[in-house]
Amino acid sequence: MKTLEEYLTLAAEAHGHMCPGQVLGVRMAMLGLKALGIDDPAKHRKRLMTFVEIDRCASDAVALVTGCRLGKRSLKFFDYGKVAATFADLESGNAVRVAARDDSRDKARSMFPELGDPSRQQLAAYKAMDDAELFTLHRVRVNVSPQDLPGRPRSRVTCDQCGEGINDGRERLVNGRILCRPCADESYYESVE
Ligand SMILES: [Zn+2]
Numbered sequence: 001m002k003t004l005e006e007y008l009t010l011a012a013e014a015h016g017h018m019c020p021g022q023v024l025g026v027r028m029a030m031l032g033l034k035a036l037g038i039d040d041p042a043k044h045r046k047r048l049m050t051f052v053e054i055d056r057c058a059s060d061a062v063a064l065v066t067g068c069r070l071g072k073r074s075l076k077f078f079d080y081g082k083v084a085a086t087f088a089d090l091e092s093g094n095a096v097r098v099a100a101r102d103d104s105r106d107k108a109r110s111m112f113p114e115l116g117d118p119s120r121q122q123l124a125a126y127k128a129m130d131d132a133e134l135f136t137l138h139r140v141r142v143n144v145s146p147q148d149l150p151g152r153p154r155s156r157v158t159c160d161q162c163g164e165g166i167n168d169g170r171e172r173l174v175n176g177r178i179l180c181r182p183c184a185d186e187s188y189y190e191s192v193e
């Protein structure tokens with residue numbers, strides 16, 4: 001594994017700026033990997049699956065350290081609005097969930113009052129605090145179904161309504177018709193044509 005500073009440099013580059021979220025995300029991932037006994041994530045790409053719980057800064061850093069990616073199906077996003085991530089070793093079945101502690105923000109303020117600005121306080125404090133001050137860590141079990149795993153698509157069907165292809169069992173069966181989720185009224189968009 002690289003050092004915190006090495007990962008932070010890479011994370012800031014990939015993310016576009018340095019921010020408290022990069023520190024949290026990098027440290028969160030390093031801690032999770034350590035707990036799983038995975039020293040070099042680059043060597044264990046096939047074993048590792050990461051579940052992030054927020055679409056904000058920290059998740060970019062988590063993805064950078066783990067090497068897990070959406071396009072490789074090794075990065076999953078659950079929209080919980082929490083600075084937290086679960087790291088799963090698909091080989092051993094072990095998994096740990098690491099969550100940022102809410103009281104770390106207050107602690108950052110009291111550690112570096114002279115810095116004034118919360119973002120600068122957090123940036124400095126999140127580098128200096130112990131893992132236990134910053135995070136909670138719990139062993140968890142994650143059930144990954146075969147149709148969520150990396151590799152070739154497990155199935156592919158065509159939507160009876162729009163004609164678009166659907167991979168990996170995401171279709172719905174409605175009144176005997178195979179429908180994609182948008183056509184089954186589960187869409188995030190509306191047609192404006
Ligand atoms: Zn950021």
Ligand SMILES: [Zn+2]
Pocket residue numbers: 159160161162163164179180181182183
């Ligand atoms: Zn459809």
